Amino acid sequence: MNTILTENIGIDNYKYNFRDSEENYVYKAKKGLSKEIVEEISVKLKKEPKWMTEFRLKALDIFYSKPMPNWGNTELLNQINFDDIHYYVKSTEKQGRDWNEVPEEIKKTFDRLGIPEAERKFLAGVTAQYESDVVYHSIREDLEKIGVIFTDMDTGLREYEDIVRKYFGTVIPPTDNKFAALNSAVWSGGSFVYVPKGVHVEIPLQAYFRINTENMGQFERTLIIAEPGSYVHYIEGCTAPTYSSDSLHSAVVELIAMEGAKIRYTTIQNWSNNVYNLVTKRAYAYKNATVEWVDGNLGSKLTMKYPAVYLLGEGARGEILSIAMASTNQHQDAGAKIIHAAPNTSSIITSKSISKNNGRSSYRGLIKVLPGATNCKSHVVCDALLLNTNSRSDTYPTMQVEEQKDVIVEHEATVSKVGEEQLFYLMSRGLSESEAKSMIVNGFVEPFTKELPMEYAVELNKLIQLEMEGAVG
Amino acid sequence: MGPNGSGKSTLSNVIMGHPKYKITKGKIFFKGEDITELSPDQRAKKGIFLAFQYPLSIPGVRIFNFLKNMLSSIRGEEIPVSEFKKLLKEKMKLLDIKQSFIKRYLNDGFSGGEKKRNEILQMALFEPKLALLDETDSGLDVTALKTVCEGINKIINNDMSVIIITHYKRMLEYVRPQFVHVIMDGKIVKSGNEELVEKIDSQGYDWLKVSSEEILTTV
Numbered sequence: 001m002n003t004i005l006t007e008n009i010g011i012d013n014y015k016y017n018f019r020d021s022e023e024n025y026v027y028k029a030k031k032g033l034s035k036e037i038v039e040e041i042s043v044k045l046k047k048e049p050k051w052m053t054e055f056r057l058k059a060l061d062i063f064y065s066k067p068m069p070n071w072g073n074t075e076l077l078n079q080i081n082f083d084d085i086h087y088y089v090k091s092t093e094k095q096g097r098d099w100n101e102v103p104e105e106i107k108k109t110f111d112r113l114g115i116p117e118a119e120r121k122f123l124a125g126v127t128a129q130y131e132s133d134v135v136y137h138s139i140r141e142d143l144e145k146i147g148v149i150f151t152d153m154d155t156g157l158r159e160y161e162d163i164v165r166k167y168f169g170t171v172i173p174p175t176d177n178k179f180a181a182l183n184s185a186v187w188s189g190g191s192f193v194y195v196p197k198g199v200h201v202e203i204p205l206q207a208y209f210r211i212n213t214e215n216m217g218q219f220e221r222t223l224i225i226a227e228p229g230s231y232v233h234y235i236e237g238c239t240a241p242t243y244s245s246d247s248l249h250s251a252v253v254e255l256i257a258m259e260g261a262k263i264r265y266t267t268i269q270n271w272s273n274n275v276y277n278l279v280t281k282r283a284y285a286y287k288n289a290t291v292e293w294v295d296g297n298l299g300s301k302l303t304m305k306y307p308a309v310y311l312l313g314e315g316a317r318g319e320i321l322s323i324a325m326a327s328t329n330q331h332q333d334a335g336a337k338i339i340h341a342a343p344n345t346s347s348i349i350t351s352k353s354i355s356k357n358n359g360r361s362s363y364r365g366l367i368k369v370l371p372g373a374t375n376c377k378s379h380v381v382c383d384a385l386l387l388n389t390n391s392r393s394d395t396y397p398t399m400q401v402e403e404q405k406d407v408i409v410e411h412e413a414t415v416s417k418v419g420e421e422q423l424f425y426l427m428s429r430g431l432s433e434s435e436a437k438s439m440i441v442n443g444f445v446e447p448f449t450k451e452l453p454m455e456y457a458v459e460l461n462k463l464i465q466l467e468m469e470g471a472v473g
Numbered sequence: 474m475g476p477n478g479s480g481k482s483t484l485s486n487v488i489m490g491h492p493k494y495k496i497t498k499g500k501i502f503f504k505g506e507d508i509t510e511l512s513p514d515q516r517a518k519k520g521i522f523l524a525f526q527y528p529l530s531i532p533g534v535r536i537f538n539f540l541k542n543m544l545s546s547i548r549g550e551e552i553p554v555s556e557f558k559k560l561l562k563e564k565m566k567l568l569d570i571k572q573s574f575i576k577r578y579l580n581d582g583f584s585g586g587e588k589k590r591n592e593i594l595q596m597a598l599f600e601p602k603l604a605l606l607d608e609t610d611s612g613l614d615v616t617a618l619k620t621v622c623e624g625i626n627k628i629i630n631n632d633m634s635v636i637i638i639t640h641y642k643r644m645l646e647y648v649r650p651q652f653v654h655v656i657m658d659g660k661i662v663k664s665g666n667e668e669l670v671e672k673i674d675s676q677g678y679d680w681l682k683v684s685s686e687e688i689l690t691t692v
Contacts, residue, residue, distance in 0.1 A: 420492060425529040427513035428489050428522075429539075429595065430546030436514075439542065443533030443578070 032083045035060060038185050041088045046154060046188075049161060059174035059184030066178040069304075072333050072364070076302045080276060085248055087186040087219070143201070148232075149194035150205050153221045156192025163194055167225055171254035171282050171310075180280045183219045183252040190220030190251065193234060195261075197227040204233040204266070204453060222253045226261035226289075233264040237456065247275045249300075255283035255291060259313065262290040268456055270463060271300035273330055279305045287313030287342075294451050295322040297332055298463060306364060308337035311345035311373075318347040323448045326359030326391075327467060335364035335396075338378060340403075346377040352448060353384045354441055355391035356467065362394040367409055368402075375406040382413040385444050387437065438468035474639060474670070475656035476678045481638045482526060484656070485605040489523040490516050503603065518547060520602030524592040524609050526638075530580035536591070537561070537575040544598050564597040568624040585612030589621055597628045604635045610644035622647030642674040655681055 038060050042053040068077050143150060149160060157164050174184035195201060226232055257263045271277050277300040283291040293307035309318030324332035338347040353361035363382045384393035395413050418440050426436035441464050449457040475481050487494050490513040500509045508516055545552050580588050589609055596604055610618055625648050629635060653670055655663040662681055
């Protein structure tokens with residue numbers, strides 16, 4: 001007789017297992033971290049203003065002085081060798097403004113990742129981060145006309161220094177955590193977005209990120225400021241080729257939504273399974289502002305990421321919708337944080353995780369209601385789906401409610417397994433076991449995918465299908 | 474037909490290839506071919522269809538997508554959307570199913586009647602050579618039963634064999650059987666025609682139990 005659950009699904013190979021020749025790097029910093037390296041990046045290579053160099057050096061001191069986190073997957077965290085990482089790599093000298101200027105080699109890679117299609121569909125301008133720097137950058141003319149700034153962070157610092165200086169590091173200071181300090185010291189690339197008062201950016205702004213050099217660190221830095229009554233949707237998607245040794249990705253993303261503004265930030269990350277993905281994402285939402293994090297995490301060796309919204313003004317709203325998929329030897333430690341710091345604020349957290357083979361997914365969440373934040377509502381839903389008997393899912397919800405008046409904080413959690421009966425039902429309709437599994441998993445993440453632009457949803461469904469087939473590569 | 478626990482559903486599950494059951498003795502032949510070792514999807518592709526007694530819900534999967542996948546799998550090639558839409562519309566009309574139905578998630582939050590009707594819609598698209606209807610009548614009120622049975626009658630054709638598993642006469646009044654078998658303790662103990670249904674309906678199964686015990690004692 002056929003057995004459904006005991007059948008081996010296969011080894012996880014990575015889909016995008018290719019790389020470009022390395023001769024094309026214009027500059028590659030030597031491995032390791034030091035004051036000299038930071039100065040070299042800031043002063044010599046980027047010719048940054050003095051305050052930024054000082055900011056970096058101070059952050060470096062903070063990085064040295066802070067211990068590694070003593071929570072999360074400390075075993076994996078402690079395996080990171082900070083001396084074995086390149087902290088700055090530059091792949092081409094010049095920034096390309098239109099597609100024709102982008103080097104063929106890089107285009108080829110983007111082609112394989114299906115990026116040009118998205119580029120054609122969304123003319124919003126793509127900031128594609130290839131290595132630690134931006135190679136291709138275009139801003140749609142009408143964006144410029146309405147005063148929207150969408151550029152890479154380095155250009156942002158050069159051309160809009162006053163705005164950057166005012167907000168940079170204010171939401172996530174270097175003192176926040178060890179990896180925020182590291183990013184602050186060696187950051188490179190990322191996006192800078194500024195939306196003027198009352199402006200609605202109708203098309204999503206997109207950026208693509210990729211890690212390509214062995215042992216290379218990628219420390220992008222993103223800052224989005226939405227002035228009162230404005231709206232912007234920012235999308236980033238990542239995919240990385242497989243390499244044998246570990247790679248560290250440690251980004252910092254700061255969002256500021258002024259009164260009545262709305263920011264949606266969508267991320268799909270699919271790191272190869274040697275990557276440490278340790279990201280700090282935080283948003284400030286002022287009066288009647290809304291911030292939505294839509295966050296999809298696939299791949300990586302260890303992801304630790306807890307998008308946060310600080311509800312600072314009355315009537316502010318925060319929503320965090322996330323999925324995490326942990327396959328063989330992967331740990332997705334993801335979650336969400338909401339701080340209710342003003343009255344009449346509300347938040348919704350929906351977290352969905354899938355664990356396959358010995359993969360482990362954890363939900364780590366914090367809901368905090370500060371004194372005086374009356375009439376607050378928070379609703380948290382955590383659903384975990386286990387595909388194998390050795391898959392693992394944990395939930396670590398924390399609730400700190402310091403105000404009692406009209407405060408409602410709810411938490412729901414479910415854990416389900418892909419059942420033999422469900423598989424049998426679908427297989428009796430002619431679907432193979434892997435087709436049946438991907439149908440169940442895609443259904444499970446549907447509340448997430450339906451929030452994505454079409455190409456991303458299709459891509460995510462495909463990735464899940466490939467994961468379920470096990471014969472990826 | 475047969476009393477509770479006599480092995481009716483087990484039979485249909487085993488024919489469909491449910492992994493929970495292990496065949497210790499014997500083989501299953503379908504159209505002269507040994508299918509004992511085939512997986513459920515391979516059996517489905519041979520033309521075997523099981524309408525579940527308790528259809529499973531798959532949240533997040535829209536019926537339209539599910540049915541399109543099902544049909545593509547059965548045919549062994551991707552069915553074009555336009556062709557599928559036309560076919561689906563036709564079958565839904567046949568079974569008096571509303572258009573909004575296909576946008577819902579598969580069996581998610583369905584009433585008993587909706588689930589059963591969905592099974593028959595699947596059967597209509599599937600066009601099986603052998604259909605196993607496992608207590609398709611259970612959980613249906615009189616009106617729903619009538620609709621479902623009328624649908625089944627429209628689907629059935631001369632190239633299709635149908636095994637109906639039921640406790641009650643009422644379904645068989647709509648879908649008239651050519652043969653009636655009674656199963657008890659995993660064995661067929663009595664075969665006949667529609668008259669056998671009448672007798673079971675008025676007298677139950679006890680008289681069969683007695684006779685089977687008698688057979689044993691006399692042997």
